[in-house]
Amino acid sequence: MLATVAQWLALATLTGVVVGCGTSLFLLPLYYLTGKSAAVPLWAQMILLPVGGLLNGLLLYYGYRANKTGLKDSMLAAVYDQGGKMPFKTCVIKPVAALITLSCGGSAGKEGPCSHIGASLAAGIGHVLKLNTELQRRIVACGVSAGFASVFGTPIAGAIYGVEVLAIGRIRHDFLFPAIIAGITSFQVSRWLGIPYQYYHIPSLPVFSELLFIETIGIGMVCGLVAWLFVDLIHFSRNLFQRLRLRYDIWPPLMPLAGGILLALLILAIPTDYLGLSLPLMDRALSGEPMPYLGFLWKSLLVAITLGSGFYGGIVTPQFVIGAVTGNACAHLLGISPMLGAAVGLVAVVAASSNTPLAAILMGVELFGGAVGMIYVAGGAIAAYLIIGHRSVYPDQRLAYSKSSWLKVVPDMPVGQEKAHLSYGLLRWWKRH
Structure with missing residues (x-):
């Protein structure tokens, strides 16, 4: 056991350092580019979206033709089906595609490229060190955990997310120690390299209230239904664009171009706040500013079109935004703290959409503080996790129980x-x- 601890202390620390550097090289230009594109006028945004779609399509189509290994670049496929192996030559394609997507206004997240970077770099480390198949699987899971920890600034929750997301109802406890070491190391490296992180303060709540606990469970149930809609919209959009492409024999790079045109038309009616990462919208929800009741629908729709048509980006950051907007709107209806409602909603939608309730609750602790309202956040998260049933934003996620x-x-x-x-x-x- 002592040898195991020493082994993973060394391997996970190395993985965390490498992944922290890799994700920071993605996040720094991302923040610069999205900061510049946020100020463009509406007419320019309507041009950027189709252009970004076409660039995404060309990059992904021709880039992945270079993958001669036959391996998928999915983290879940690497752990379950490929013995921890990833196609290393394509590891920069998805991050570059995500930069294009988000800087052009595509509605997506930033964590997908970071988890991809983490898995690819960790698989490369395992290959160089000639690890056996079981250790290779574990080090890939470490890389994913390190990527999530680095992007959100939540080292413990990010580490647990990378392990819990593997299967519904089962956590590999032998993955936990290396995942946490890699997650903390990656977070510290990224912070040292200048990656900014945002944390939130919820005003102190009174002593425990049964009525407030029931109300926050109600918010969690609503968020579970919203997550249900979000997941189904994502899968419906992907299937629809795929069927259209096959039926009319459309050249694949043209599908995200069509998605960009559709997004450009929709923002004539839907506020541009729902494009890109939408983090300012989430910040306003968590500060207590009233949110529109249909805000969750607009964000879900734009994300579904963006990812379904063939743009590339993450799928967890949109869950943050959708959850915060939904929880805030529900809290105003119930007459409770909108900041608490937004916090409950954020955690609940992540717990439901990704089937990661423990990681989501820990994320709430790290983002909002451990002593403030976490019992309410936990109740809402578990309620949402149950309401959504056996649905997931990750089709390759295994169902253990x-x-x-x-x-x-x-x-x-x-x-x-x-x-x-x-x-x-x-x-x-x-x-x-």
């Missing part, structure tokens, strides 16, 4: 292939009762 004894599932089946079995389980339950 069912969330309900009423539903029969096939263990370790990817969530994206589980709908038929879920329907079968519901039918059997209906017949029995």
Whole structure:
């Protein structure tokens, strides 16, 4: 056991340093470019979106033709199907595509490229050190955890997210120590390199209130339904664009161009606040400023079109925005603190959409402070996690255990292939009762 601790202390620290440097090289130009593009007028934004779509399409189409290994660049595929191997030659394609997406106004997140950088660099380290298959899988999970910790400034939650996201209902405890070491190291390296992080203060709440706890659980349930809509919109949009491309034999790089044109038309009616990362919108929600009741729908729609048409970007940052906007709006309806409502909503949508309730709750602790309202945040997060059922923004995420004894599932089946079995389980339950 002592040798295991020493081994992973060295490997995880090395991984954290390398991934922290890699994600910082992505985040620094990202913040510069998005800061410049945020000030462009509407007519320029309408031009940038189609141009960015075409550039995305060309980069991803021709870039991935260079991948001769046959390996997928999905972190989940690397852990489950590829023995921890990733196509290292393509590791810069997705980060560059994300820079184009976000600087042109595409509605997406920044964590996807960072987790991809983390997984690719960690897989490269494992290859150089000639690690066996099991250690290779663990070091890739370390890289993902380090990437999430670096991008959000939440070293513990980011580390747990990279492990918890692997499967619904199961956490590999043997992954935890290296993931936490890598996450903390990566965060410290990124902070030393000048990556800015935003934390929030929620005013102190009175002693525990049963009524307030029930109300925040209600907010969590609403956020679970919103996450349900968000996940289904993402999958519907991807399937729709894919079917259109195949039916009319459209050249693949033209699909994100079409998505960019559609986004350009939509922002004539939808505020441009929902484009890009939308972090100022989230900041206003968390400061207590009233949010529009349909804000979650506009952000979900723009994200679904952006990612579904073929732009590349992350999918967790939009969950932050959607959750904060939804929780804030619900809190105003209930007459409770909108800042608390936004915090509950942010954590709840992440817990539901990604099926990572523990990581989401810990993220709330690191973002908002551990002593303020975390019991309310935790209640809302668990409620949302249950409400969404067996849905996920990650189709390759494995389903280890069912969330309900009423539903029969096939263990370790990817969530994206589980709908038929879920329907079968519901039918059997209906017949029995």
